[in-house]
Amino acid sequence: MLAEKYNLLFVSVSDLLREELRRRGLEVTRENLRDLSAEWRREFGLGVLVDKALEAAQNADHPYDGVVASPMRNVAEAQHLKDIGGTLVWADAEPNVRYERIRAANRGRAGEDDKTFEQFCAEEAAEMHPSNPNDPAVLNMAGVKALADIRLVNEGSLANLEKLVNAAFPA
Numbered sequence: 001m002l003a004e005k006y007n008l009l010f011v012s013v014s015d016l017l018r019e020e021l022r023r024r025g026l027e028v029t030r031e032n033l034r035d036l037s038a039e040w041r042r043e044f045g046l047g048v049l050v051d052k053a054l055e056a057a058q059n060a061d062h063p064y065d066g067v068v069a070s071p072m073r074n075v076a077e078a079q080h081l082k083d084i085g086g087t088l089v090w091a092d093a094e095p096n097v098r099y100e101r102i103r104a105a106n107r108g109r110a111g112e113d114d115k116t117f118e119q120f121c122a123e124e125a126a127e128m129h130p131s132n133p134n135d136p137a138v139l140n141m142a143g144v145k146a147l148a149d150i151r152l153v154n155e156g157s158l159a160n161l162e163k164l165v166n167a168a169f170p171a
Contacts, residue, residue: 009064011053041137047080075143090148093155
């Protein structure tokens, strides 16, 4: 919605990671995505995924006014986004709502999305708090949530989400 409303390029940083896993011949799993994102942060800097999203907008054929990079799951990455003038938005819903949306979306990612609700919750819990609190390269969604400039509760319809986005980002 933000990308369409403000002429921004939407970049799924998870898709960047998926592409690299496929290039390496590795299975696309949440665990491999977590490991690769931490590897890239250690190798290229803690804001690497934000930087790659900005680079994609700069190299795009169409002139964009900015970029929407999603998801942000690392505190240092989220802080980098804020440090360069970005706005950090945390959109959330109850786990059962998110799970059912993923199941209904049929995004063609059966290996990633074909989980039981219990598996979904366990994977999310692993990403919510750092596996190693001394490693700034690992995922910490609770820390990202704490840094958010705007928080949206997205448990209703798409029309309701649009109202929330329009209220948070007036034209």
